[in-house]
Amino acid sequence: MFVIKHQLKNRRTGTAALAGTVAAVGGYYVYRKQATNQSAASKCIEIIMRLTGVKMVLSDPKKFDKFIKTKRLEGDKPYSIPKIVRLKNPVKRMEYDDMIVYKLRPSETTGEQTSDRKQVLHLHGGGYILQPHKRHWHFLDKLVRRTGWEITMPIYPKIPHHSYEESFPKVLSLYKDMLKETAPEDIVLLGESSGGGFVLALAQLLKKEGLPQPGRLILISPWLDATVSDPDIAVFDKKDPLLAQHGLKGLGELWAGSDDPKNELASPINGDLQGLAPITLFTGTHDILLPDARNLKEKAEKLGVDIAYHEYPNMTHCFPLYPIPEADKALEQLISTVES
Template identity: 35%
Template sequence: MSTSFTELRFAKPSLRMRLGEWIISKKPSEFGDAEKVRTEVPNRKLPQDAPMPENFHRKFTVEDWEAEGQKVVTVHPKAGKGEWHIIYFHGGGYFMPMFKEHWPLIEAMVYATGASVSVPLYDVIPEASYHRANAQADAVYEKIAAEWGDDKMALCGDSAGGNMTLALALQRRDAGKSLPARLIPFSPWLDMDMKDPAAKDVQEKDIMLNIEAIRVLGEWWAGDRGVDNPVASPLYCDPAGLPPIAIFQGRHDVFLPDARSFAAKANAAGVPTKLYEYDGGPHVYMALTFTRESKDTLRLVKQFLDNG
């Protein structure tokens, strides 16, 4: 697919990307079986966030704080606070906490952008609801914005975190509150119900996500809002008034069709939006930080912060 607002970054995936995809394919996926999700998640023991690597305290300046009862970890460059502040919402289908694979991505992001990065360790389903998560996300934003100002703030996140990135911006816009200067969704979950039939064409290439399992999680997370509510499913929002958006999306990911649809919709609404696609990229490919594609993504994030 080629449009004025989409860009395929490389003609073919790198060898390291292929290797990373193969490694992921050998691990059981938390999102690969709808029946398992439906029966096991409601009765499970609450999983814990993966601990931050100990060497972060040597490499960076780290702050631990709380907002609305939610723990937040802020990672500053060792040289001092960055020019930009990124709030990063981790993925996990809204039912998994911070994965250990997220921490190397945070490390690479701080090094590549020079930004300070705050990571809210938000509550997940079924122990939590979107009501609480929304309030927590907004409280984090308010506290950071009070110190940094909106014009040097960006929201970023992968998968469900990409959903939260857009949802928070939409809620703040609708409430007449200030907005960040940039939105950076990674492999975002844009439709809780995965209605686009084109997603099925990508399913056989996706080694992580099962459409039916995603729908189960989406119904739980949307709750009494319903899956078509624009804040639950930003694909159905009116994007007008949102800040500039850069979307990063792998082509071996069932979220690809919705990313394309949202980028087109945002551009039509007058929101400067760019969709960067990576051939062979699995879901949240940028977490494969040893790949050319991940490094390229973070270079583009830095460019987007600096130049819009």
């Protein structure tokens, strides 16, 4: 959901201090890796996550309310790619149904140059409130370089100014237009965190609308229940260095708008899984959303739904998006699953 953001004001950690902290623990966690099978790089990412202060904002009711109030006052600002982002593949910005849409294509020397390459519809995470971060872009750029796929990413309407009721029609229309040019089996729906929940809910909506399913659903650390009400959530809240139950619940209520957050479009764990595209799911044991990922796996297996479930020990929320060895392995699994 929140891939490390430095957007929270009054929480700035100096670069030198941060580097010193990471360096101080780096050697220790190289040693720890042998015992925990967790890379030193991933453990450093955990430390950096805690230093961002995001969890503090999501845990403290007063800080969370102030964050939402600030977002309301900021207004619904148009999005542009952060200046710090450097992409190796060309990206095109378009307007679609009053929504900005980006399309990443492989460069002339990247991937297979065929007319039947995979088309990926990517629904980004960010708690339904934050726009794509540089880490999203670097992950997508790397995926394009490795595969030659084309990726379409809509900047769908966000809370607190909008709700799911405004976002789904726009993304559904975009998917319909993709079907006009691409066979459904060559389309992949990809999403992480809130975007992962959005992907599953969209697939359920496609079934209701009588539209063809894509070739596969890829869910990375998906947020599947807007109410975050599973009893085990509190246990994993203590392990998660970034997210917190209080803030997630508040964001989920905003996303549901005037509707019940248990509604299957806001909480797709409550929706019908039968008749959907095959699912591939990545999660980690230091992710607060792990209990619902396990719930989805159990529900899918009981129904005989095709699900490839990858649970990584000691990994944090959205770990495949970070520059760590575990992410490289997850990316290989993701690509091989789609191309097999």
